[in-house]
């Protein structure tokens with residue numbers, strides 16, 4: 001899954017793709033480099049208490065629609081891979097689905113906006129349910145778990161159940177690396193990705209250029225490509241079906257090799273249905 005942030009303030013690529021023609025160029029490039037999904041987002045979730053300064057401010061509905069919808073329309077008309085919309089707002093999801101997106105990536109796990117489930121159900125969208133403790137503004141303020149993998153798994157199980165009750169059967173689960181997690185929580189979740197496979201859904205992991213890579217490799221956000229690829233390879237080896245990345249070409253090459261070594265066809269859950 002290639003990341004297309006249409007935001008002025010995303011932590012690693014903010015401001016680069018605000019212009020719809022630049023965004024389209026980027027989407028086409030990621031498709032050519034091997035992305036199987038393009039994820040378009042108009043609201044940064046940059047955490048507080050990090051080297052990026054203050055946490056991201058929430059974006060109004062009007063502003064998010066203004067950023068995202070023209071880009072989704074242009075990307076949908078020009079790429080052949082599925083498009084997901086990274087939003088917590090049901091009105092943004094609805095417009096994006098009308099314009100050609102087919103997946104909704106809701107980092108709040110459908111908790112922020114209680115209209116989200118019915119929008120996804122009525123459009124027969126694929127739902128990505130991600131775990132987050134708190135909100136983007138507060139999530140890195142003393143996150144705490146007794147058993148992070150069990151607690152995140154229980155949360156995602158409930159979300160899968162909630163989606164199925166509403167008639168949404170295509171659900172992708174995501175433990176939410178960096179969303180209300182300490183370093184040791186992120187590492188435990190990546191070590192134990194296989195625990196999420198028993199939910200019976202494809203598992204998505206987003207590690208690209210995130211803070212824990214900077215903390216471990218002592219590198220700024222511009223220098224996290226190698227660490228990101230290392231983490232993506234380990235996540236895939238441990239059972240992730242989809243990795244959400246900025247550096248598509250490099251990650252794809254690494255994953256082609258890693259997959260051939262560690263993932264026999266029988267272990268791969270179907271993601272072609274999304």
Ligand code: HH2
Nearest residue numbers: 005010011044045046105130174177206
């Ligand atoms: N991470 C980010 C945003 N959306 N969605 C899912 N499903 N999983 C993730 O791990 C995830 C996500 C944060 O990364 P990024 O989009 O690069 O930054 P920002 O939130 O600052 O735009």
